[in-house]
Each structure stands twice: as C-alpha cells, then as structure tokens.
Amino acid sequence: MNLLSYLPSGIIILNIIFIILLIFFERKDPTATWAWLLILTLIPVLGFILYLFIGLTPKKRNHFLRKQRENDLKELNFGGETGIMDVDNLDFDDLEKSVIRIGLRCEKPSVVGYNKLDIYTNGRDKFADLFKDIDNAEKFIHASYYIIQDDNLGDEFIHRLAQKAAEGVEVRLLYDKMGCRNLSRYSIHKLEDAGGEAVPFAPFVLDINYRNHRKNVVIDGQIGYLGGINVGNEYLGLSSRFGHWRDTHLRIRGESVDSMQYRFLLDWNFASGKDIKRGEYYFPKKEFEGHSPVQIVSSGPDSKETEIKFFFLKMIYEAEKTIFIQTPYFIPDQSILEALQLASRSGVDVRIMIPGHSDHPFVYGANNSFVGQLLEAGARCYSYSRGFLHSKTISVDSRILSVGTTNMDVRSFKLNFEINAFIYDSEIARGYDEIFLKDIEHSREITTEKYKNRGWTMKVRESISRLLSPIL
Incomplete structure (x- = not known):
C-alpha cells in the first residue's frame, strides 16, 4: 500500500498528540491555550509551525527560567538601588502609597527615586x-x-x-x-x-x-x-x-x-x-x-509576575475621579477589561484613546471590539485622527501618571520585555491630563450609536481579531 495514503491519518494523530501536550504545558494561560487549539484544529500543519515560531515552547520556558535565576544571582553583584523603600512615613497620599507598595512587594522590588x-x-x-x-x-x-x-x-x-x-x-x-x-x-x-x-x-x-x-x-x-x-x-x-x-x-x-x-x-x-x-x-x-518621585518598573516573560499589569490594575481599582489611557493597541486581558468596566460603572470618568488607523493587521479590529465593550459600560472612547497615536500612558485622578513602553495588550503584559516609569507628582499628572484633553481636539469620539452602525465587514473583522487577541 502507498505510504502516502497514511499521511492524512498520521497528521491527525500527531496533531492530537501535540494538542494534548499543549494543554499540559500552557495550563497556566487558558485563553492563549484556547486560541492555539483553534489554530491547530483549523490549520493542523501550519498551526504547528506557527507555534514553534511564536509560542512559549518548553525550551523557551526553561530558557527564561534560567535568565530569571541569573538575574537573581546578579542582584548580589549590582547591590541595591538609590531611592526610597519605606513609604509609610513619607509625604505620599493613600493612593500613591497603595500603588508604590505593589512595586516594593513584587518579585523584583522597585524603589522610588526623586x-x-x-x-x-x-x-x-x-x-x-x-x-x-x-x-x-x-x-x-x-x-x-x-x-x-x-x-x-x-x-x-x-x-x-x-x-x-x-x-x-x-x-x-x-x-x-x-x-x-x-x-x-x-x-x-x-x-x-x-x-x-x-x-x-x-x-x-x-x-x-x-x-x-x-x-x-x-x-x-x-x-x-x-x-x-x-x-x-x-x-x-x-x-x-x-x-x-x-x-x-x-x-x-x-x-x-x-x-x-x-x-x-x-x-x-x-x-x-x-x-x-x-x-x-x-x-x-x-x-x-x-522633586518628582518616580518608580521604574520592568516586566517580561522571564518574570514570575506581570508586574506592570499589576500596577495598571491597582491604579484603575483605586481611581475615584478619572482614568485617561492612550495606547496604540487596546487588547486588554479580562482582568484589565473588567477593572475598567467596573470603574466606569462606578462613576469614574474613563477615557480611552486609540489610533484612527493601525500599523498592524488585525489590531484595528481587535481595538474596536474591546472599545465596544467599554462603551456599553459608559466609558468614552476616542480615535486619534491627526496622525498615528503611539503613546503608551495611563493617568489616574490627576495624581499618578505612567509613561513607558507597555501597550494595553496581552503581548506587552506577558510576551515582551517592557519598562515603565510611574510618576507620583500631581503637577506633572495634571499637566499630562491637559495634553490628553488637547489630543481629544484632534480625535473623533466613538459613540455608542456610531459603534452600533458600523458595517458588517468591520463586525467580521472584529470577531476574527477577537478570537486571535490572546496571541496578537
């Protein structure tokens, strides 16, 4: 019998084995696991190749674990950093203290410097x-x-x-x-x-x-x-x-x-x-x-915790008046999305600004999909139209501002090596809020009515992008 006749069955068997292994190795991230299962099921051979290129294989996981252990050892060589480790007896308000403590108690403590x-x-x-x-x-x-x-x-x-x-x-x-x-x-x-x-x-x-x-x-x-x-x-x-x-x-x-x-x-x-x-x-x-207190925080796939996302979550949950976010990629995980929805439903003025067009395929559709959910919660969303918006900032209550490399997406939270500055200076935070409000003048507000009246092609694009969002 021709060996080629066994090829389809062999591919199916190998794909099933790989799916079982994937479920075992990716058990800590069910959303990414489901996205990969979808890809492997729909395109078995190509899906396997894609996973080798962009997935967190066991070899890669062990590599990052080694980097993490090396960083722990090198801390002994570098010693401590200049800055403040004890904030309880200093002139920070309760909001600032609660966010600062996240960094002090993370896997890699981040101090506050002036x-x-x-x-x-x-x-x-x-x-x-x-x-x-x-x-x-x-x-x-x-x-x-x-x-x-x-x-x-x-x-x-x-x-x-x-x-x-x-x-x-x-x-x-x-x-x-x-x-x-x-x-x-x-x-x-x-x-x-x-x-x-x-x-x-x-x-x-x-x-x-x-x-x-x-x-x-x-x-x-x-x-x-x-x-x-x-x-x-x-x-x-x-x-x-x-x-x-x-x-x-x-x-x-x-x-x-x-x-x-x-x-x-x-x-x-x-x-x-x-x-x-x-x-x-x-x-x-x-x-x-x-005189401006700053906390430098970094995170990446070599970290046990998603430190920068922890900071974002704490800022969102502690907000009482305003949350202003600028990001080119608004593809949040469920924890960030629900925190923003809860804040908006609680009466906090939540405003999100994204680009009017995207520099990557699928991203524009994914952005729109998540924006739609925030609109339902009462948030206000804007599409920057003067050019391309690449700014990555979050400001809370005109008291804390974060500027850095981290986008509001799963890739930045889990896959990329990122670094952000968290600034505890109300004068600077207020100044940046004024910049944000000025940017609104160069933006188009995405209202609930406009979103509901979007075309069917955009709806299809959003649906596909949303399914792929855990691995975008």
Missing part, C-alpha cells in the same frame, strides 16, 4: 535633546532600542554613537533582532570599528515573539530616556503612511536613573553573555536633585 523630568510628545524634541546629551557624554552611553531604522535618523544616531566611541567614551548598544531587522550590518560595523559595542537581543532563532520592547538610554549614569519613541524617520513624523507621529517619552535626571541603568546592565549581560558588575562608575552620585 528626579527632574521632561516630557516629550514628539520625536523631534526628544532627539534634539538626546543628541545633545550624547554629544556631551564623558564616560559611557548605554542604549537599548526595539527599532532602529536604516534611514536618516538611524544613520545620525549610529554616527553620533560612533563619534563618542572614537573619543574614548564607552558605548554599548543593545538592539532587538526582530525590531531592528532592517538595520544594516554596515551601521553595526561602523559603531564597532569606532570602539563601541553592539549586541542583538535574540533569545531564539527565527522567533517573532519575546521581543525586547524597551527603549532605555542611560548617559553617564546621570540622564535617562524612556518611553515609546524608537529610532526612525516615522518617529519624526516623516512617514507618508503615518503622517504626524504622536508619542510620549521621558527625560529623567536623578535617582531613578540608577534603576534604568540596573535594568540595562541585566539585559546587556543576558544578551552578550558578559558580566558587567555594579560599581560607582556606572552608578555615580547624582548631579541633579529633583
């Missing part, structure tokens, strides 16, 4: 200051980016780093292998030939998940940059596809730069295989004395 802050809402202002700070660097420049494009801005960024390396400044560039897939080897060699170091973050070959989504720059241990703006012409608003690019980024001067440095060195050691230890050289006494 800083001077600058907030950028566009790439031009951010890179004008960043390039000045790079040019003025005297000791070291540590930069981690998810995307560095091979374009004019990318060339200028690499050129300035290479210049400082040639002057004898320590330059280390950590770039995500997938996000920087368009970055040429010429650019990397240019930096290395000048004396700098460049290392790709690539935990697994041919894997499109588990990306280092952090944008984290530390200069001389005195200045830090953190937020949503990557390196590329589109972030300057020069893309014909996206037009004006609305984003949010921070410049931090003060104690919390140590937390950013600590995070960079852990990531660098993991990606490079080297072991840079803590010392006064990388954690110097701070030249700037600010």
